Amino acid sequence: xxxxLIAVDDSRGAETAVKTFNDLFLNGxxxxxxVLLYIQKxxxxxxxxxxxxxxxxxxxxxxxxxxEYKEMMDRKADKVISYYRDMLEKTGVAGIKxxxxxxxxxxxxxxxxxxxxxxxxxxxSRGSRxxxxxxxxxxxxxxxxxxxxxxxxx
Numbered sequence: 001x002x003x004x005l006i007a008v009d010d011s012r013g014a015e016t017a018v019k020t021f022n023d024l025f026l027n028g029x030x031x032x033x034x035v036l037l038y039i040q041k042x043x044x045x046x047x048x049x050x051x052x053x054x055x056x057x058x059x060x061x062x063x064x065x066x067x068e069y070k071e072m073m074d075r076k077a078d079k080v081i082s083y084y085r086d087m088l089e090k091t092g093v094a095g096i097k098x099x100x101x102x103x104x105x106x107x108x109x110x111x112x113x114x115x116x117x118x119x120x121x122x123x124x125s126r127g128s129r130x131x132x133x134x135x136x137x138x139x140x141x142x143x144x145x146x147x148x149x150x151x152x153x154x
Contacts, residue, residue: 001025001029001031001119001120002031002032002033002119003031003032003033003034003035003116003117003118003119003120004021004025004031004033004034004035004118004119004120004121004122005034005035005037005109005112005113005116005118005120005121005122006018006021006034006035006036006037006084006121006122006123007037007038007039007105007109007121007122007123007124007138007142008036008037008038008080008081008084009038009039009080009105010076010080011124011126012124012126013123013124013125013126013139013153014080014084014124015124016124016125016153016154017122017123017124017153018084018087018088019153020122020151020153021034021088021122021153022088022091024151026091026092026093030092030093030094031095031119032095033095033096033097034088034093034095034096034097035096035097035098035099035112035116035118036081036084036085036088036096036097036098036099037099037100037101037108037109037112038077038080038081038098038099038100038101039100039101039102039103039104039105039108039109040073040074040077040100040101040102040103041102041103041104041105074100077100078100081098081100085098097116099112099116105138106138106141106142106145109121109123109138109142110142110145110146113146113148118148119148119149120148120149120150120151121142121146121148121149121150121151122150122151122153123138123139123142123150123151123152123153124139124152124153124154125137125139125152125153125154126139139152
C-alpha cells in the first residue's frame with residue numbers, strides 16, 4: 001500500500017482507527033504516505049443534516065464565514081488533526097498529509113480518497129453521530145459506496 005486515508009474525529013472510533021493502522025503497518029511495510037482527514041459538520045448533530053441539499057449547504061457555509069462559531073470549529077479541527085498527526089509522528093510515520101473538509105462525512109471521505117489516489121480507507125466503527133441508530137453509520141456508508149478497500153476498526 002502506498003497511500004492510506006485515516007478518517008479522524010473526536011471519538012473513540014478514531015483512536016481505534018489510528019491504533020489499528022499502527023498495529024497493521026508499523027511492524028511491516030508502512031505506506032509511503034498517510035492522509036489524515038477531519039470533516040467539519042457545519043450543520044451540527046441534527047437529523048436535518050441528511051436532508052440538506054448542496055444549495056442549502058452552500059448558503060449555510062457562506063453564512064458561517066467569519067463567525068465565532070466557525071472559528072471555534074476551525075480550532076477544534078486543528079486540535080484533533082494535530083493530536084493524531086503527533087501520535088503518528090511519534091511512532092515514526094512519515095509522509096503525513098492533513099486535510100480538513102466540511103460536509104457529510106461519508107461523502108467527504110470518499111471524495112478525498114478519490115482526489116488523493118488512496119488505496120485503503122481506515123475508519124472507526126463508531127463516530128460521534130448521535131443518530132446512527134436511525135440513519136445508518138458513516139463507516140457502513142463508506143464501505144458500501146467505496147471502490148477501494150475499507151477497513152472498519154473496532
